[in-house]
Amino acid sequence: MTTTIARILLAMMLSGLLACEDSNRDALASARKLLEKKDSKAAIITLKTGLQTQPNVPALRFLLGKTLLQTGDAPSALVELRKAKELGHPEVETAPELVKALTATGRAEEASRTYGRASFDSKPAMAELQTALAAAWGIQGQTAQMRAAIDQALIFDPQHPIANVVRARFLGGEGKFDEAWKIIESVLQRDPKMAPALHYKGLLLRYQKQDTAAATLAQRDALKIEPTLLAAHAELLSMLYDAKDTAGMRKQLAEMKTALPRNLNTFVFQAQLELLDNKLPRARELVQQLLRAKSPDIRVLLLAAQIEFRNGSFTLAETYLTRLLNEAPAMTAARPMLAAAQLRLGKTDIALRTLQPLLEAPSPSADVLALAAEAYLHAGAPAKAQDYFARAASSNPQDPRLRTALALNRVAQGDVAQGLGDLERVAESEQGTFADLALISTLMRQRDFDGALAAIARAEKKDAKLPLLPHLRGMVLQQKQDLPGARASFARAIEVDPTYFPSAFSLGALDVADKKLAEAKKPFEALLKRDPSNYRAMLALADLKLRSGEPKEQVLAILVDAVKRNPTEIDAHGPLVEYLLNAKDYKAALSAGQDALAVLPDNPALLDAVGRAQFAAGEYQQALSTFRKAATVSPNSTQPHLRMADVLVARGDRAAAATSLQRALEIAPDLLSAQSRQIQLFLADKKYSDALAVARRVQQARPKSSTGHLLEANVLLAQKKPDAAVAALRVALQREPSTEATIKLHSTLLQTGRPADAAVLAQGWRQQYPKDALFISHLGSRALAAKDWPAAENLLSQTLTLLPDHPTANNNMAMALLNQKKPGALAFAEKANKLAPNSPPIMDTLASAMADAGQVDKAVELQKKVVGMAPNYMDARLTLARLAMRSGDKKLARTELEKLAYLGDKFTAQAEVAELLRNLQ
Numbered sequence: 001m002t003t004t005i006a007r008i009l010l011a012m013m014l015s016g017l018l019a020c021e022d023s024n025r026d027a028l029a030s031a032r033k034l035l036e037k038k039d040s041k042a043a044i045i046t047l048k049t050g051l052q053t054q055p056n057v058p059a060l061r062f063l064l065g066k067t068l069l070q071t072g073d074a075p076s077a078l079v080e081l082r083k084a085k086e087l088g089h090p091e092v093e094t095a096p097e098l099v100k101a102l103t104a105t106g107r108a109e110e111a112s113r114t115y116g117r118a119s120f121d122s123k124p125a126m127a128e129l130q131t132a133l134a135a136a137w138g139i140q141g142q143t144a145q146m147r148a149a150i151d152q153a154l155i156f157d158p159q160h161p162i163a164n165v166v167r168a169r170f171l172g173g174e175g176k177f178d179e180a181w182k183i184i185e186s187v188l189q190r191d192p193k194m195a196p197a198l199h200y201k202g203l204l205l206r207y208q209k210q211d212t213a214a215a216t217l218a219q220r221d222a223l224k225i226e227p228t229l230l231a232a233h234a235e236l237l238s239m240l241y242d243a244k245d246t247a248g249m250r251k252q253l254a255e256m257k258t259a260l261p262r263n264l265n266t267f268v269f270q271a272q273l274e275l276l277d278n279k280l281p282r283a284r285e286l287v288q289q290l291l292r293a294k295s296p297d298i299r300v301l302l303l304a305a306q307i308e309f310r311n312g313s314f315t316l317a318e319t320y321l322t323r324l325l326n327e328a329p330a331m332t333a334a335r336p337m338l339a340a341a342q343l344r345l346g347k348t349d350i351a352l353r354t355l356q357p358l359l360e361a362p363s364p365s366a367d368v369l370a371l372a373a374e375a376y377l378h379a380g381a382p383a384k385a386q387d388y389f390a391r392a393a394s395s396n397p398q399d400p401r402l403r404t405a406l407a408l409n410r411v412a413q414g415d416v417a418q419g420l421g422d423l424e425r426v427a428e429s430e431q432g433t434f435a436d437l438a439l440i441s442t443l444m445r446q447r448d449f450d451g452a453l454a455a456i457a458r459a460e461k462k463d464a465k466l467p468l469l470p471h472l473r474g475m476v477l478q479q480k481q482d483l484p485g486a487r488a489s490f491a492r493a494i495e496v497d498p499t500y501f502p503s504a505f506s507l508g509a510l511d512v513a514d515k516k517l518a519e520a521k522k523p524f525e526a527l528l529k530r531d532p533s534n535y536r537a538m539l540a541l542a543d544l545k546l547r548s549g550e551p552k553e554q555v556l557a558i559l560v561d562a563v564k565r566n567p568t569e570i571d572a573h574g575p576l577v578e579y580l581l582n583a584k585d586y587k588a589a590l591s592a593g594q595d596a597l598a599v600l601p602d603n604p605a606l607l608d609a610v611g612r613a614q615f616a617a618g619e620y621q622q623a624l625s626t627f628r629k630a631a632t633v634s635p636n637s638t639q640p641h642l643r644m645a646d647v648l649v650a651r652g653d654r655a656a657a658a659t660s661l662q663r664a665l666e667i668a669p670d671l672l673s674a675q676s677r678q679i680q681l682f683l684a685d686k687k688y689s690d691a692l693a694v695a696r697r698v699q700q701a702r703p704k705s706s707t708g709h710l711l712e713a714n715v716l717l718a719q720k721k722p723d724a725a726v727a728a729l730r731v732a733l734q735r736e737p738s739t740e741a742t743i744k745l746h747s748t749l750l751q752t753g754r755p756a757d758a759a760v761l762a763q764g765w766r767q768q769y770p771k772d773a774l775f776i777s778h779l780g781s782r783a784l785a786a787k788d789w790p791a792a793e794n795l796l797s798q799t800l801t802l803l804p805d806h807p808t809a810n811n812n813m814a815m816a817l818l819n820q821k822k823p824g825a826l827a828f829a830e831k832a833n834k835l836a837p838n839s840p841p842i843m844d845t846l847a848s849a850m851a852d853a854g855q856v857d858k859a860v861e862l863q864k865k866v867v868g869m870a871p872n873y874m875d876a877r878l879t880l881a882r883l884a885m886r887s888g889d890k891k892l893a894r895t896e897l898e899k900l901a902y903l904g905d906k907f908t909a910q911a912e913v914a915e916l917l918r919n920l921q
Contacts, residue, residue, distance in 0.1 A: 027054070031063055038227060040071050046156045046189035058089035071228055071258040074104035080449065092116075092125045099132035108139040127157035134166060149644075162185050165196050173201075177208045195226035202235060212239065227259040237269050241276065249273050271303050275310070283307050302334055309337060314344040315531070322569075326600075332358060339371050346501025348378040349888065350571065366392045370434060377437060378502050379467060379785055380475055381442035389438035420451070433459050440472055449476045467497040474506060483510060494523070499531045506538060517548045535572040542575070549834075555579070563592070570606060577609040584838050586617040604634045611643055620651045638664040638671055645677055652683050661692040670701040679711055683718045692713045706732035706741050709756050713744060722752045737769070743778045750782070777809050784812055792816040807836035811845050818848055825849040840870040844879050867896075874900060874907050881916060890920055 027050025034043035047064040054060060066078035070383060073305035075823055078101040085094045095115050095845035102111035112133060120126055147170065153163035168183040181204060185198040204216030205211045216239060222232040233256040240248040253273060256266050267290055274283035284307050290300040305320035321338035335354055342351035352375050358368045369392030376385035436459035443452035456473050463469070474489030487510060493503035504523035511520035521544050524537040531537070542558040559576040566572040573596035580589035593610035607630035614623035624647055631640035641664035648657035658681055664674040673709035675694050683693035692715050699708030707733035716725035727747040732738060742765050749758035765775060780795035793816040799809040810832035817825040825917060832842045843866045851859035863880040877896045893916070900913045907913070 011254050026050070027060055028063060031067070035067065040067055040228065056087055058084045058087035061087060062089045062094060062097075065101070069097060069101055069104065073229065074101050077101045077104055080267075092120045092122055095120075096125065096128040096132045099129065099136055103132070103136045103139055108136040111136040112140065112142075112145070123156040127153045127163060130156065131163045131166070134163075160191060161191060161194050162196055165194075165200050168200060170760070172204065172208070174329070177204065178754070193225045195222040195229050195232070198225070199229060199232045200233065202232070206235075206239070215239070223255070223259075227255075228539050230260060233260070234269075237272075241272065244276070246273060246277055249276070264707075267531065268299055268303060270511070271307075275303070275307055280307055280310060299839060302869035305334070305337060305341075309341055314481045315343040315533070317341045318345065336365075336371055336421055339375070339803070343371070343375055343378060345499065345534075346378070346504075348375050348502060352379070364391075366393075373441070374437060374468070376576065377441055382441040385441035386438065388444050389434075389441060392434075406687050420446075422776075424455075428458070431462065433463055436462065437468075444472075444476060444479075447479075449480050450474045467493040467498060467500040467503065469493075470496060471500070471503045471506070474503065478510075486510065494526075499527055499534060501527065501534065504537065505540060508544070512544075512547075519545055520544050535562040535566045535569055538562040538565075539572075539575050542579075552583070563596070570596075570600055574605055574609065577606070577613065581609070581613060581616065585615070586613050589613040590619075591619060602629075602633045603638075604630055604637065607633065608639060609642065611640075615643070615647050615650070619645050622645050636667060638667050638674065641667070642677065644674055649677075649681070654684060657681060670698075672698065672702075672707060679715065683715065688715060688719050689717075704735060705733045706738040709735060710738070710741050710744065713741075713748075717748065722748055726752070737774055739774050741771075742775060746778070747782075771802055773799050773809075777806065777812075780809070780812055780816075783864065784854070785820070786817060789816050789819045793820065793822075805835055807832045807842065810835065811842045814845050814849050818845075818852055826853045838869070840866050840873050840876060843869075844873075844876050845885060848879060850885055851883050856883065859883050860887050860889065860892075873911075874903065878909060878912070881913075885916065893911045894920055 027046055029044040031046045031050075034040075034046060044064065046069055047060055047067065048246050050060050051057070051064065061080050061084035065077045065084055065177060067077075067079060068074075069077035078098070081094055081098050081101055084111070085091065085098065095118055099111045099115050102108065102114075111771040115129065116133060118129060120129070130153035131148045134146045134153065137143075137145035137149055150163050150166050150170070153160050154167065157163070164183055164187050164368065168180040168187075171180040171183070180200075184197050184201050184204065184290050187194055188201070191197075198218050199222045202215045202222065205218055206215035210658065216236065219232045219236045219239075219433075223236075226232070233252065236252050237249055237256070240252060249269070249272065252780040253266070255267055256269065260266055265459055267286055267316060271283045271286040271290070274280075274286065274891070283303075285826040287300060287304045287307060291304060301320045301324040305317045305324070308314070308317040318338060318341045321341065324334050325338065335358055339351040342348075342354060352372065353366060355372050355375070358364055359372055364372075364852075369388050373385045373388035373392055376382070420439070420442065425430075430436075434613045436455060438451050440455045440459065443449075443455055453473060453476055456469050456476070459466075460469050470489045470493040474486045474493065477483075477489055478484040484521055487507065490503040490506045492512075493505075495499050504527050507523040508520040521541055524541045524544070527537045528541070529829040538558050539562060542555050542562075545555050545558070546552075556579065559579055562572045563576050573592070577589050577593045577596065580586075580592055590610065590613040591608060593613050595609060596606045597603070607626055611623045611626035611630065614620075614626060624644055627643045627647065629642045631637070631644075634640065641660045645657040648654070658678070661674045661678050661681070664671055665678075668674070675698055678694050679691045682688070682694070692712065695715055696710055697708075698711055700706055709728045713725040713728040713732065726745065726748055729741055729748065732741040733745065742761065746758050746761055749755070749761065750903060762775075762779060765772070769775070777793055777799040780792050780799055783789075783792035783795055796809055796813040796816060799806060800813060803809060814829035814832065816826040817823070817828065826846075826849040829842070833839075833846045836842055843862060847859040847863040847866065850856075850862065860880070860883045863876065863883050866873070866876045867880055875902055881893045881896040881900070884890070884896065897917050897920070900907050901910065901917065904910070
């Protein structure tokens with residue numbers, strides 16, 4: 001609202017109320033006379049001619065600048081006004097006009113910064129300056145400063161016409177229409193030819209009094225007085241556009257071209273008119289000319305998007321709308337069209353994120369709610385879709401969709417048969433598919449799959465080109481376990497729209513479920529042939545290649561290409577950074593993240609990724625700076641404060657880490673992740689009572705959860721109070737079943753010398769939860785630690801039956817087999833290393849398995865790498881010594897063993913070290 005007022009204020013100021021100075025020069029006198037006759041074009045020619053012979057006359061430059069500003073040529077006006085100032089024209093006159101010119105050329109911040117504190121003895125000049133500054137503040141969205149500037153202007157000159165008009169606009173914006181009307185009438189009594197006042201009177205007549213005829217007359221009266229009054233032209237064109245009066249628009253546009261031949265708005269309205277006439281090529285041609293500007297107006301971006309959307313070029317429409325919202329986040333009117341384009345492109349989750357700010361508004365529009373409902377249908381969430389259809393239908397009682405709302409309400413109240421019958425009747429009587437989709441989502445939610453299929457068939461008769469309908473049929477058939485039918489339906493959706501991602505994804509998912517990874521790639525490869533820049537298909541293909549074990553270089557190439565083709569899309573950048581982070585290539589992850597931030601500098605997810613890469617690379621100070629920026633960008637997010645706490649702990653600054661955690665808790669007082677970190681800090685400082693107090697707060701906030709009692713047990717164990725910890729863990733298990741609590745209780749019972757109690761606990765838990773793979777894995781690890789190799793093998797085998805891709809279980813199974821001299825250890829070790837690459841303990845096991853399989857030299861080289869990665873991992877050095885002895889490298893073995901012997905009691909396996917050293921003699 002503020003920006004709109006400011007733009008109209010600026011347009012009014014650029015159009016009238018020009019004060020002329022006395023001058024004896026012929027050019028000035030002639031120009032003034034022409035301006036009195038409203039012949040700005042001739043006045044400009046006269047002034048330019050005068051400047052050819054007298055280029056250094058400041059008064060000529062000044063009047064030319066004012067006149068150019070009035071006619072809408074702000075860039076040229078700014079040049080002339082600056083020259084006038086340099087030549088010594090009084091700043092009391094140039095300052096207000098320079099503020100207007102700077103604001104009109106997109107430099108409002110410069111205008112307010114340069115002239116915000118300017119002061120002159122002349123009250124009229126100060127009134128003019130403050131009115132100009134009000135427009136500059138308004139363009140920047142600074143409502144308070146804009147109001148203050150208008151108040152100041154009216155103190156200097158209570159009857160300043162434009163300041164009074166803006167004051168009236170503020171009152172109108174607050175719903176005080178009678179007060180606004182009185183001010184406008186007062187202005188017009190003093191000056192019946194005050195064009196901006198007539199323009200605002202027309203606005204009040206149109207929007208408040210609903211008198212379109214009188215409003216039109218007021219705008220035409222304003223233009224008779226000031227033919228260059230941009231706001232009046234725009235309002236008349238708006239009224240004609242709403243009335244779909246293309247002939248009237250063309251006539252009005254011709255008048256605007258005559259008055260404002262170089263004004264951007266002339267071309268914008270021309271393009272809008274061509275779009276209204278469905279002349280898309282001509283509309284696109286005009287808009288492309290406007291887009292070549294260095295910083296195109298947001299209205300141009302919106303118009304470009306409307307043209308491409310109408311033409312079915314949804315990717316281009318999405319590009320323009322995304323750019324628009326990056327430049328003007330508050331322009332919520334663009335979001336529904338962007339979400340609709342994203343839905344057509346199959347970007348369901350992104351469409352929902354686009355709609356989220358509108359859905360969080362107090363009263364979302366019916367169209368926004370309907371879009372959300374459709375998105376949830378695409379996403380396979382019919383229950384949510386039904387809820388949003390109901391809200392959409394009931395949000396406007398005058399809307400015919402109210403019948404749909406009433407039918408949905410009956411279903412919600414339990415009168416399912418009657419409600420569904422009503423929905424079917426509405427669907428049959430309506431031409432659109434709103435009621436059909438609401439009916440389909442309701443039937444799917446009711447699991448009436450046959451009814452849903454029938455409803456889909458009826459809807460397809462209305463709109464056979466909507467890919468959502470065959471996609472929904474595929475979802476229903478999938479629920480009915482008719483997988484061949486589901487495949488055919490998803491394929492049909494892709495026939496309707498070859499770039500429809502949800503169906504491509506569904507086809508791929510069916511193949512993944514059948515473990516046909518090669519087949520799963522085909523829908524995405526076909527989609528990419530049609531749309532090579534579809535990053536969602538590229539990411540899906542990269543994921544499948546990763547699952548298939550294809551070269552990581554190929555996976556990385558696809559992720560890099562996705563970013564290259566979609567540089568402004570956060571969801572393309574994010575997976576690349578995450579992939580590099582998971583690969584522990586922190587330098588590359590940081591580089592990719594910084595490249596992304598260059599395009600999307602304030603994106604919270606990217607800032608988080610870059611901060612994590614900096615943290616992982618040991619660049620603590622840079623990570624802190626990045627997370628601080630993330631906290632500024634997302635002031636209500638706790639994550640940046642948690643990240644900062646982790647960095648500060650790693651840096652050894654626990655006091656600062658505690659402050660960061662406190663800030664996170666100020667945002668979310670019961671944030672468990674912050675409370676857990678608080679307890680860790682207190683334990684590190686041996687502040688046991690403080691740690692216990694936090695655990696008790698967690699218990700109070702979550703009385704039915706085991707979490708608080710688990711935290712209490714951790715504190716008690718740190719205090720070396722195992723009996724009290726056992727009691728706390730038993731309470732935790734009374735609150736809710738928890739694998740974590742059971743594992744901790746089992747371990748504590750063993751540590752306190754109660755193996756019988758531990759055995760009873762394990763037996764009871766396994767009887768109750770026989771498929772708890774994590775608990776079985778824990779038992780296997782305990783058996784491994786006790787060197788009960790057969791028991792460990794048995795338990796780990798059970799774990800791997802349930803979790804075949806668990807890296808720790810695969811590694812431990814390799815160890816169990818190695819210690820029993822059984823075959824197969826290498827396969828388990830290699831799989832563990834593939835699942836969790838670059839893990840020193842897993843690599844250590846792999847090296848031992850390789851040596852056991854006769855690959856001793858390779859084992860030694862791998863173990864050297866392990867020691868290089870983790871020089872303080874002493875068990876790895878012992879393994880390297882063993883392997884070196886097997887390979888015959890006694891020098892290497894002795895070097896490693898002597899390092900271990902030097903540690904004395906700090907390394908527990910000194911007996912083996914001594915034995916190996918004796919063998920080297």
